[in-house]
Amino acid sequence: MDALLFPANLELTSNTIRAAVASASVGVAGAVLSPFVVLRRWAYLGDGIAHAAFGGIGTAVLLAIAFPALNNGVAIFLIGAAFALATAGAVGWISRRRAVSGDAAIGIFVAAALAWGFIAFGIHAHLGRGNTTGWETYLLGNVNRLPPAAMALAAGVCAAILLVVAVLRRQIVLYCFDPTLAEVSGVPVGFVHYLLIMLVAVVIIAGMQLAGNLLVAGLLVLPGAAGLAVSRRMKIVVAVAVGANVAATLAGIAVSWRWPFIAPGPAIVAVLFLEFLVAYLSRGRGLSE
Amino acid sequence: MSEPIIEISNVDFAYGQRLVLKHINISVARGTTVGVIGPNGGGKTTLMKLLLALLKPTRGTITVAGMPAVAAVRRGDVMGYLPQNPQTPPGFPINVGQFVRLGLAGKIGILGRESADDLRHVRWLLGKVGIEELADTPIGELSGGELQRAYIARALASRPHVLLLDEPTTGIDRIGQDQFIRFLNDLKQSLALTVILASHDVRTVAAVCDRLACLNVTLHYHDVPENMPRELAREMFGSDLAELRTSRAG
Numbered sequence: 001m002d003a004l005l006f007p008a009n010l011e012l013t014s015n016t017i018r019a020a021v022a023s024a025s026v027g028v029a030g031a032v033l034s035p036f037v038v039l040r041r042w043a044y045l046g047d048g049i050a051h052a053a054f055g056g057i058g059t060a061v062l063l064a065i066a067f068p069a070l071n072n073g074v075a076i077f078l079i080g081a082a083f084a085l086a087t088a089g090a091v092g093w094i095s096r097r098r099a100v101s102g103d104a105a106i107g108i109f110v111a112a113a114l115a116w117g118f119i120a121f122g123i124h125a126h127l128g129r130g131n132t133t134g135w136e137t138y139l140l141g142n143v144n145r146l147p148p149a150a151m152a153l154a155a156g157v158c159a160a161i162l163l164v165v166a167v168l169r170r171q172i173v174l175y176c177f178d179p180t181l182a183e184v185s186g187v188p189v190g191f192v193h194y195l196l197i198m199l200v201a202v203v204i205i206a207g208m209q210l211a212g213n214l215l216v217a218g219l220l221v222l223p224g225a226a227g228l229a230v231s232r233r234m235k236i237v238v239a240v241a242v243g244a245n246v247a248a249t250l251a252g253i254a255v256s257w258r259w260p261f262i263a264p265g266p267a268i269v270a271v272l273f274l275e276f277l278v279a280y281l282s283r284g285r286g287l288s289e
Numbered sequence: 290m291s292e293p294i295i296e297i298s299n300v301d302f303a304y305g306q307r308l309v310l311k312h313i314n315i316s317v318a319r320g321t322t323v324g325v326i327g328p329n330g331g332g333k334t335t336l337m338k339l340l341l342a343l344l345k346p347t348r349g350t351i352t353v354a355g356m357p358a359v360a361a362v363r364r365g366d367v368m369g370y371l372p373q374n375p376q377t378p379p380g381f382p383i384n385v386g387q388f389v390r391l392g393l394a395g396k397i398g399i400l401g402r403e404s405a406d407d408l409r410h411v412r413w414l415l416g417k418v419g420i421e422e423l424a425d426t427p428i429g430e431l432s433g434g435e436l437q438r439a440y441i442a443r444a445l446a447s448r449p450h451v452l453l454l455d456e457p458t459t460g461i462d463r464i465g466q467d468q469f470i471r472f473l474n475d476l477k478q479s480l481a482l483t484v485i486l487a488s489h490d491v492r493t494v495a496a497v498c499d500r501l502a503c504l505n506v507t508l509h510y511h512d513v514p515e516n517m518p519r520e521l522a523r524e525m526f527g528s529d530l531a532e533l534r535t536s537r538a539g
Binding site: 170171174176180182227231 | 343362363365370397399400447
């Protein structure tokens with residue numbers, strides 16, 4: 001049992017600490033936004049943004065053929081992040097104009113970005129260029145050799161999101177309740193709309209190395225769904241979401257270290273899903289009051 | 290007549306090529322209650338959306354409390370609004386007290402905080418609309434009538450000068466309509482409100498409004514109910530206005 005709980009390869013290295021801090025930070029940031037993502041019915045938005053980043057990473061590995069200076073993890077990450085932010089802005093703009101429904105806009109970007117990402121990796125492999133990390137790593141996450149900048153980014157994103165949500169909570173809550181009611185009440189709805197989408201995007205960017213582009217959006221949906229399953233009080237919803245997300249991210253990376261054939265993204269989301277099931281099955285048993 | 294708080298001047302509005310409102314001029318004096326009546330498609334809802342700056346006039350201007358409608362809405366403390374058939378998103382995790390306090394979100398702005406006086410006013414409003422004991426109840430657990438009162442309290446939380454009501458008695462039975470009329474008359478007096486009431490419910494309009502605006506693309510009538518031509522009243526209400534007011538008073 002000890003060998004299972006405290007495996008030899010789970011020693012306390014600087015990478016372990018960095019991964020744990022980054023995981024907890026992304027967990028808190030995603031959890032604080034998660035109830036709003038669920039209430040605003042943006043569950044699919046995180047997927048759209050994360051998959052756009054995969055398309056960006058595919059673009060980066062192709063660009064690295066022409067510009068070898070880009071053939072490094074930081075440049076590839078930054079180009080992926082730029083794609084994610086651009087997609088977030090585009091989805092926000094399209095959904096606000098209502099020319100195309102929000103879910104259709106996201107669906108368009110998900111399909112197009114994933115397709116382009118795989119095409120780019122396919123071209124890269126066909127040309128036999130370089131030793132760029134395989135697409136599975138980007139899609140499913142990897143916590144080995146996490147650079148200090150990744151931990152700093154996650155901690156910074158977490159602090160920024162806590163600050164923004166604390167300051168703007170009334171406007172965000174009213175916007176999520178009913179955007180039209182918020183607008184006629186004098187809330188700057190356009191600002192809140194784009195701000196929320198950009199916050200979702202930066203959590204995706206901070207978490208995609210940890211959980212992978214394919215599954216990082218789970219950090220923004222499952223904890224909020226679990227919180228909302230057990231309570232009708234926002235403070236409890238957020239507290240449950242934070243607890244669920246931090247526990248899942250830490251447990252997920254521990255599982256991935258213990259059994260390296262399991263990528264961190266699927267491990268984290270599997271734990272989150274179990275937590276959601278527990279929350280759903282225990283709903284209405286006291287937390288709502 | 291006291292100074293106008295709402296001035297609608299030469300307003301046209303078209304959805305694409307379809308003209309919905311044409312050459313509308315309405316002046317609303319402070320403290321009056323204006324009933325906006327007319328057939329379906331006559332432009333009542335469009336006029337409300339123009340007042341709330343959700344739409345922009347194709348031509349003409351709208352001022353509220355001396356400023357353009359869009360500026361009045363952005364201030365957050367000029368107009369309160371009760372939508373038609375208020376509803377809550379399923380499972381939304383706030384209670385009634387928190388919901389009413391959200392009515393301050395526009396007024397206090399992004400970096401502001403609710404003052405102690407604002408919070409006292411919210412508590413007073415909860416009592417005034419008769420849902421004080423429900424303050425800690427999740428908003429999704431209210432009945433239709435309770436939810437409408439919560440929405441009205443939310444609309445009044447920022448102490449607006451103008452209250453816009455969109456079809457407030459639609460789907461409410463006769464007893465509920467009577468209660469709403471008493472409730473609205475009491476609120477008007479307590480808060481010195483100017484009220485714009487768009488409604489199909491001619492009995493409610495006849496009972497609470499001291500000005501009528503009969504709208505069917507153009508403005509057919511805008512004056513006190515007593516001066517309304519009998520033929521127009523019969524066309525709009527299907528009966529004599531004086532009879533309606535008498536029956537409602539009884």
